[in-house]
Amino acid sequence: MTTQRNALVTGANKGIGLETTRRLAALGFKVWAGARDAERGEAAAKALCNEGFDVKWLELDVSSDDSVAAAAKTLGAQVSSLDALVNNAGIAPGYVDALGPDGRYERPPSREDITDMKATYDVNVFGPVRVTQAFLPLLLASPAARIVMVSSYLGSIARAAGNSQSPNVMSYGSSKTALNAITVAFARELSPRGIMVNAAAPGYTATDLNAHRGGRTVQQAAGIIVQLATLKAGGPTGGYFDENGPLPW
Template sequence: MSATADTPRTAVVTGANKGIGRGITRRLAELGMRVYLGARDEERGLAAERELRADGLDVRFLHLDVTDETSVAQAAKRLEEEVSHLDALVNNAGVGGSALPPSQVPVAEVRRTYETNVFGVIAVTNALLPHLRRSPAGRIVNISSVLGSLTHAAALEDPTGVFPPGVFPALLEYNTSKAALNAVTVTYANELRGTGILVNAVSPGFVATDINGHRGVLTPEEGARIPVLLATLGEDGPTGTFVGEDATPTGQQLSW
């Protein structure tokens, strides 16, 4: 390892060249962290790096396709060479799905969504966990959605207020992948209890992104607020929680 013990606080954000991921990257860098901007498209990733570095931020493009095991391994190797530890991992990379009724969704499309939203998170987390273990306060934040809540789905109730009472979209690929991601979050949180690594999920709110055709009411910067809060928790912070954006200082607790 070429990095020294005085390596600054460091974070990795996946899917960070645009949208919420880019907003998270900016906010973490503004807090003084060195942020590796993970993106699978090199041209877009480097463009985002240049724009953020022009603002004086320590942001570095990290070529990372969460669905490609070789790409994930190469990203982990680069971090091993450049930093002594990793303080925060924000698993933001995600894809949406079709609006077809569940009974009409091809199984292949479900698999495609899970490759990014679930298996990609597991692959990246496992690859970077050794780096997080070397931090005195490692943090893992998984970007989920209230649509992944089984409790709220069964009650046809959206506590965030995006959908009216009695309305809860039945999106097979997206909802179930986020429900699986929530289960992944709790599982890792339980494994890592007592290690100093805190693992939480967040629903960033109805943010205008490509996934929803930019119909969201929040900006990516606003959607980055709670993820950044969880990525920078103090040692007394929670683990294994599901937090949603509701404009309050610490967000609202959502049901799994």
Template sequence: MTTTLITGANKGLGFETARRLIAAGHTVYLGSRDAGRGRRAAEHLGARLVRLDVTDDASVAAAVRTVEADGGLDVLVNNAGIEERGDQNAVIGAAQVTADLMRTTFETNVFGTVRVTHAFLPLLLRSTAPVIVNVSSGLASLTEVTTPGTPRYAYPGVAYPASKAAVNMVTVQFAKAFPGMRINAVEPGYTATDLNGRTGTQTVEQGAEIIVRMAQLGPDGPTGGYFDADGPIPW
């Protein structure tokens, strides 16, 4: 039996990923910052709730104790993330971005990913087939955002793509440090979720496809890569 933890899983891509992995036979811990919403989501899916705020050391440590007491962990999906937006859901561009906004975004998207990964490493290292999936973004691709005429080139935001580019680097360095694990970054695509005010152009079912696929990698699967549903994408 494969045991999986998904952060930020009470809604959106995390919720759909949990649903699909449960259907595939995984025991899923649904990580949620809000205990009430998490409980309702876990009960609906048949998942195990673990209260988890990726920005809080004590919360993460408590989650580790819960999962360890129940037997361990095989797969970690770092899905929790934020994108700060302004009035009327407007993306905050270079002229408006502040250090405080950058810090808030990085606290969840980057430091949260590292905090959770570091805390759960001892459990993952005991697994016979450990996997980490870091949910990144196509906006983290320097190749894509510097290619004129593309939607990613046109995106004006700073904090969110910078944070996801950092997640990509974290992914690569952890993959090199732990060659026995399968550690990859994924781009779900522009998915309609609360993160973007539901302005995305695809469904959560479509967006979760690559997350679910990479969460089910075997020991012979790729590691240290950056993928969307069609395969590897340029850094």
């Protein structure tokens, strides 16, 4: 008899998060679609249920301590363990406004808005920490839990330093660099306890985050995330990957 596997995806009501939710559900997971907006979250979960998948909306605002704690309590009352956590929720305030007519980012670090930067870090950096810490008891109750931090190519310092054509998006990019460091920190702690923690770079994907200017589809983007969320025993931990393999930090 196969035990039901449970997964949680944050920012799951649209884009890469929604597709990741669909793909994990297609693999047999019961997926909890974390979203802060009730109307959008419920609509996304209902749509996937109508496709035949076992998906349920979970109210979750990753920027709120209270919301994250309440979500962990809600989930803990319904399941005994969590097998996969995908920290996908992310924002890039001001990014679209800074895109020029040719699609290039035109706001240099010297003109970065500190308020936007703080909001970005609250979701993209502190959010995954809040969520991972809150759901850790459920993850530890799984025999082989996996945690995926959805990062970005822009989080790679080596790529940014070695490529003058790489977009110089200080706020969003540095938030993903910090997330990469957080990935390694959690991996070091949790590896002895059987949990693999890795960062995924889904690529420049057409989503609301970039006004759908990205060149990749959400179907392409979700591939590496799902791969890392379903790693077999003996797989990597504390790594940073795209679909072609390890990336430079």
